[in-house]
Amino acid sequence: MVLKTFASPEWRLDKPIHTERPVRVICIGAGASGLQLAYKLQKHISNFSLTVYEKNPEVSGTWYENKYPGCACDVPSHNYTYSFEPKTDWSGLYGTGQEIFTYFNDFADKYGLRRYIKTQHQVVGAKWTGSGWKVTIKNLITGEIVNDTCDILVNAAGFLNNWKWPDIPGLDKYKGALLHSANWDETVDLKGKTVGLIGNGSSGIQILPAIQPIAQKVIHFMRNANWVAALPGGEGRQYSEEEKRRFAEEPGHLLAYRRRVERGNNALLPVFIKGSDANKKLGEYMFNTMKEKLAGNKELEEKLIPNWAVGCRRLTPGPGYLEAFAEPNVQVVFSGVTEVTERGCKCEDGTQYDVPDVLICATGFDVSYRPRFPIVAGDKNLQDVWAEDPESYLGLAVADFPNYFMIFGPNCPIGNGPLLPGVEAQTDYMVKMIDHWQTHNIRTFTPDAAAVRDFIAYRDQFMPKTVWADACKAWYKSNGKVTALWCGSTLHYLEAIRQIRFEDWKFEYEGNRFTYLGNGQSQTETNPDADHAYYIRNEDDDLPLARNKMTNIINKTSVAVVAENSGEGVFFSGI
Template sequence: MDSNQPIHHERHIRIICIGAGVSGLLFAYKLQRSFSNFSLVIYEKNPEIAGTWFENRYPGCACDVPSHNYTWSFEPKPDWSASYASSKEIFDYFDTFSRKYGLRHYCRVLHQVVGAKWNAQGGYNVRVRDLQSGKEWNDSCDILINAGGILNSWRWPAIPGLDRYKGTLVHTANWDDSISLEGKHVGLIGNGSSGIQVLPAVLPEVKKVTTFIREPTWVSPVKGLEQHIFTEEEKKAFASNPGHLTEYRRGIESGMNGQFAIFLRNTEGQRSTREYMTQQMREKLSNAELDKVLIPEWSVGCRRITPGVGYLESLSHEKVKVVYGNITEASENGCICDDGNEYAVDILICATGFDTSFRPRFPIIGPGGNNLQDAWKDEPHSYFGIAAAGIPNYLTFLGPNSPVGNGPVLSAIEAQADYMMKLIDRYQTTNIHSFAPKHEAVTDFIQFKDAFMRRTVWADGCRSWYKSTDPNGPVTGLWPGSTLHYIEAMNEVRFDDWEVKYNGNRFAWLGNGYSQTEIDETADWAYYIRDHDDGQFHSRNKRLRIVNKSGTRRPEKTAFTVFPRI
């Protein structure tokens, strides 16, 4: 920090971000909007941006959040085609966002980060691979951001002999657009989010589908809104009246934010939701035998609640055969199941998901030679889902115990980005050398989280990627509270939870005695003289009541709230 500069001089900072998906693009936007004197490069392994919305192109791929709310809070889109948009349309939204704000010039596509190591100067040496040439080199940064996401490493199912299968084998997350399903007998493995979307999408063109299901799952009404194709008049109304669109979006968001009670044990919300969803599933299945095997015994919400447009009805279609149980091995012709039968198929679609562990895909080495891959191998411990003890100047989006299933996820990503901006601002305008959450802060957070989770349905004995070890293991994939709870928790940086080290004297940032105001001849040097007190309130709750417009809404369910409160 230059002592000849005024207070809070903005030193140059270099930032590397891993991943140009949804989170990485938001990070670039926020940094560009608020900061100067920085350099940013985003390394993206794919040939395009938008992450999961570029990678996932399987039949029926769509978002299970209403499309008008699968946007940034500040960047609405009035012309969505339907209530639930396809992956292509969602990709187009984020592509348009990147071009509108000039974010692509930060991105280096087909470049993969393969390692990062803390250096003595304070920062990271980052190993980068050019996926076209195969060459590798070292880059460096002061701050390393991991926006790689959690649904970016797909995997084949662990079925013995899968490589023996002679037919066409494809994974939903690595879809081959050249495959024709016309008139084919298709096998579909999995009844998670992807499998639920694939089945009704392929049914019209295939000859037959054999769907392999090993366990039940709750398939919900579609987040409270049935699929709806917007008319040109409706789109025009949204575009010409922004207030109308904003109120529509707020209504849906309020409904999604009003569902947290269903995740708490022994609440009226959980009980009534279970009754409602059981009734809905039975009506749509219309098959008593399927009811027995597909409606779970465990609580609604223990696994991710999966909306399904036409899925349950498809299971009873004449073209569909449901095989319930485990696949013991693959054969040249198809799958052999624990009922002893071989089921031959022409094409085998694996809708079997991702490696959802939070263990980094590459070594991240801290100052003491500690590798985050080792620390997070079994049970990852993060600070509020964004940082790790012992790994300074490293921040991650949607890390362990982020609110990925607690409510609206894009709102949570915005909260994480805003928090990162506050840390970066403190780093740039002081002489901080490094910052990392304290070990004791992380330990206390994990203890609180584990105690809280015992009150939730997430701790039920179901198999879920919310848990890092086994069906009865600790919940590592979710925040201990609602999304609104997380937004309030992340509103300000608790620096007492952070270990901060400085270059030299910790007050070197005070500089030469001059303020930033005095070096700006265009500024008002008496800006604090006013005719009334319009300053910020100093009480946290009073500030919040201003922001959340307390008193402007009647305490009743909105039209979009499907699930009751406590």
């Protein structure tokens, strides 16, 4: 058990201003978000201790867990990386699940992050003690329950992490092999088998073309139509050895390619605005593409092409998916499964379908945002607070839950454009707040409840303008409100949280808040290598003090950019 790191504020009186007191951080989850937090703390923060608790035997989160046939990212692979950490040897436009696992696993090794990580340790509870968090952890190897404490708790458990069986009676009666896409049993051989596949979300769309060539028969059950995206020239695209050589060896080539793709990803917002020309144009393109792939089958066109706007549900590239419907060993059932029997599935019309060998549930995750374990502060449990409507502060924090952060909480840019830049922006924000906590006499920080209410009111005013609010069944929504997505573009989010709005936070202090001023000396005076006349110069070379002028430097406004249309990276965002 780690002892608390809070120290009496009086010790600062003998120290220079802004002396960093020790901080103890616990992070839940070692996926892409938890690894990034560990990297940022290691790079930017001094005098810290960190433990990352991960329930899996390995790092990488969802990319360790998901091993189903055809598992891949639905974001162009060269842009499903941290902004500063490219990978030159992706096999193709869409990276496989194994490649993505390797990327994050190698990242942990390269930067020595495993020193902070305890695998096969699952957090089962967290309680605010008044001055820090008491965190309860289960050792999944021994079954032992242990406690740890921290000053600041970060929940990076992920939003596509808690898989669940569909709520269908009779699943326990099925005599064949029962699989879930997020809990795949690689020992089950599908060759020559009759396989049932329930669900046509992202996982189902990837699984069908992967298993169709090896199964004797696939019966695909679906209740809802879905837009299946297709990038021009992108389906099944593999990089040639020459392309990979250029990515690895030609200075600037890969960077230019990644930026070109990212510009396409960052052009997405108009697509999601209801009635916009961009949305109509994309809708026409996808309608015509789907019709072409369905080869004139009017029944399939009627059943598979949605009547709601493109983008209301997640856009998913589906190489080979629509083409698989024309294969003689694929049967499509446009009906919900109401019961699973010993040998198959019974549907809404009462028809029984014989699926004796394997039944695959590609039915997704619990995306309610309700925590999977109690997170308690005072008389409030976040499980109860978020039982129906999850309300956060900018997707980062929660009113009345002190010293608590989360990565990709409600209303974050998870379907608006590039994803991992949002992770980096959030961890940067947390590092800034942790630094502020370390260098001042702060005991607690928490978002002001009024600020959260105002943010939610803004969100609810913005969302009806978008296709996300249309009448489609999507995990983006809760009780009719769009609770998953950010109210704007990814670039909009990066700019919104670049600086901390301290006026939106409530701070409590240990003793006199000005004790941080210390012994009257600056940090500069204690550093023998520093220039004690650093501000004397020949010209004013300061960076801009105003926000927008600084933004122009950050986004390289003065740099001429030729946004080439590569045909890759446009229209898609993803996990």
